[in-house]
Amino acid sequence: xxxxxxxxxxxxxxxxxxxxxxxxxxxxxxxxxxxxxxxxxxxxxxxxxxxxxxxxxxxxxxxxxxxxxxxxxxxxxxxxxxxxxxxxxxxxxxxxxxxxxxxxxxxxxxxxxxxxxxxxxxxxxxxxxxxxxxxxxxxxxxxxxxxxxxxxxxxxxxxxxxxxxxxxxxxxxxxxxxxxxxxxxxxxxxxxxxxxxxxxxxxxxxxxxxxxxxxxxxxxxxxxxxxxxxxxxxxxxxxxxxxxxxxxxxxxxxxxxxxxxxxxxxxxxxxxxxxxxxxxxxxxxxxxxxxxxxxxxxxxxxxxxxxxxxx
Amino acid sequence: xxxxxxxxxxxxxxxxxxxxxxxxxxxxxxxxxxxxxxxxxxxxxxxxxxxxxxxxxxxxxxxxxxxxxxxxxxxxxxxxxxxxxxxxxxxxxxxxxxxxxxxxxxxxxxxxxxxxxxxxxxxxxxxxxxxxxxxxxxxxxxxxxxxxxxxxxxxxxxxxxxxxxxxxxxxxxxxxxxxxxxxxxxxxxxxxxxxxxxxxxxxxxxxxxxxxxxxxxxxxxxxxxxxxxxxxxxxxxxxxxxxxxxxx
Numbered sequence: 001x002x003x004x005x006x007x008x009x010x011x012x013x014x015x016x017x018x019x020x021x022x023x024x025x026x027x028x029x030x031x032x033x034x035x036x037x038x039x040x041x042x043x044x045x046x047x048x049x050x051x052x053x054x055x056x057x058x059x060x061x062x063x064x065x066x067x068x069x070x071x072x073x074x075x076x077x078x079x080x081x082x083x084x085x086x087x088x089x090x091x092x093x094x095x096x097x098x099x100x101x102x103x104x105x106x107x108x109x110x111x112x113x114x115x116x117x118x119x120x121x122x123x124x125x126x127x128x129x130x131x132x133x134x135x136x137x138x139x140x141x142x143x144x145x146x147x148x149x150x151x152x153x154x155x156x157x158x159x160x161x162x163x164x165x166x167x168x169x170x171x172x173x174x175x176x177x178x179x180x181x182x183x184x185x186x187x188x189x190x191x192x193x194x195x196x197x198x199x200x201x202x203x204x205x206x207x208x209x210x211x212x213x214x215x216x217x218x219x220x221x222x223x224x225x226x227x228x229x230x231x232x233x234x235x236x237x238x239x240x241x242x243x244x245x246x247x248x249x250x251x252x253x254x255x256x257x258x259x260x261x262x263x264x265x266x267x268x269x270x271x272x273x274x275x276x277x278x279x280x281x282x283x284x285x286x287x288x289x290x291x292x293x294x295x296x297x298x299x300x301x302x303x304x305x306x307x308x309x310x311x
Numbered sequence: 312x313x314x315x316x317x318x319x320x321x322x323x324x325x326x327x328x329x330x331x332x333x334x335x336x337x338x339x340x341x342x343x344x345x346x347x348x349x350x351x352x353x354x355x356x357x358x359x360x361x362x363x364x365x366x367x368x369x370x371x372x373x374x375x376x377x378x379x380x381x382x383x384x385x386x387x388x389x390x391x392x393x394x395x396x397x398x399x400x401x402x403x404x405x406x407x408x409x410x411x412x413x414x415x416x417x418x419x420x421x422x423x424x425x426x427x428x429x430x431x432x433x434x435x436x437x438x439x440x441x442x443x444x445x446x447x448x449x450x451x452x453x454x455x456x457x458x459x460x461x462x463x464x465x466x467x468x469x470x471x472x473x474x475x476x477x478x479x480x481x482x483x484x485x486x487x488x489x490x491x492x493x494x495x496x497x498x499x500x501x502x503x504x505x506x507x508x509x510x511x512x513x514x515x516x517x518x519x520x521x522x523x524x525x526x527x528x529x530x531x532x533x534x535x536x537x538x539x540x541x542x543x544x545x546x547x548x549x550x551x552x553x554x555x556x557x558x559x
């Protein structure tokens with residue numbers, strides 16, 4: 001069983017801070033979604049975890065060991081990072097043969113992996129003639145080649161058709177159910193909502209939220225009041241994030257429901273509704289990441305909410 | 312054991328694209344041109360003096376320097392395309408200890424370059440040998456000198472490939488790496504000789520001729536050692552550059 005640990009990782013390119021004192025844990029036996037806007041630092045974080053990039057500060061380990069120090073890394077960690085990391089003039093089968101040679105995997109496993117991803121029929125065609133979805137399947141076949149207990153996948157659903165996405169979801173869920181560690185970044189929030197047990201959300205390289213998805217989805221409060229402006233001001237000054245919901249509702253994150261009621265009462269503001277919210281991941285994501293400025297303190301989701309379920 | 316596995320993977324990389332076949336086709340063309348020169352070419356006075364002696368024929372067939380240029384391009388393309396196609400990512404994931412991965416890559420490219428040099432020289436010898444009966448001269452080069460030509464081109468081909476691979480690892484851009492090989496082997500050495508006359512004995516064309524047995528400007532062993540340095544220095548720089556660099 002391998003946990004992935006990101007501990008106080010900072011990475012700069014020139015003067016730009018790409019990953020900023022980032023810490024989180026990915027647990028085995030669960031699928032963890034890694035979310036963030038474009039340029040948030042997701043791929044860089046994954047590359048640091050895999051020793052493809054070096055951190056300026058902090059450390060990233062897999063099962064307590066740096067990737068480069070692992071005894072047999074390619075059999076332990078399956079990776080999909082670049083959707084086009086193939087020579088276009090080489091066949092899919094030969095791409096896997098090269099990897100199998102390097103890892104020391106029996107050739108029979110190549111055919112199994114190709115079958116598993118539904119690419120056996122095109123295995124001897126040049127990768128240059130593959131569609132994006134086929135290249136993505138080949139990348140997944142490469143990741144599964146060593147039957148690794150850990151999967152680190154960067155946008156693996158890109159280009160897959162609906163059947164492919166369903167297949168990928170079932171595959172990753174099965175891997176996690178068997179005790180594997182599955183860490184997957186995606187822009188497809190609806191898909192992550194179906195897939196992930198936990199989420200890690202970053203923006204501008206900083207942690208915005210992490211925890212069990214089911215708990216985070218219930219972490220907001222819907223408030224209806226005839227005086228939204230003063231209530232917003234009061235709650236924001238108390239550290240909450242206040243967004244606009246549908247039909248004039250306010251969506252408040254970062255304060256317990258009782259405290260919201262108490263503060264409204266103390267200010268003499270009437271509340272017509274005060275209910276725990278069960279928001280979609282998309283709503284949560286937008287709330288966590290909108291108006292986020294580089295290197296602001298992570299005020300979108302206060303500490304207690306970010307650690308609802310420590311990973 | 313791990314290193315041998317990596318070398319096997321790197322050799323498969325070289326043989327599963329059209330790259331070596333393209334170079335082989337060029338070698339066949341060069342051999343054909345050499346044969347045509349023997350059959351139809353003449354000196355200024357209209358004679359076939361350029362193939363009149365064993366030394367002339369050996370000089371005509373000496374391929375070591377050309378092998379070095381060709382395999383320099385081969386090595387540069389083989390390594391730089393890894394970065395262009397991002398296939399360096401699975402390479403470094405398979406072997407996160409990068410020096411091991413790069414040494415495997417250099418070894419595979421060295422072997423490939425040696426084979427290309429050997430095959431190129433053999434094709435030229437065969438082409439010239441087949442063309443000579445159409446002239447008044449027979450094939451006069453001794454078996455020992457034929458072996459020296461083959462060995463010289465194999466060595467120069469291997470070194471050229473390592474040189475190109477080193478430049479490819481440093482520059483990473485395919486066009487840039489190819490340009491660097493051409494500049495480093497073909498354009499800059501003559502310019503350096505213009506500035507420092509004594510350097511003429513230590514540039515690749517001279518060294519290639521020395522190890523092919525058609526020039527005695529410097530001692531054979533010294534020529535071999537300096538040629539080795541021509542390959543090892545860029546390879547060492549490439550090794551260091553790869554070690555320190557992020558894969559982005």
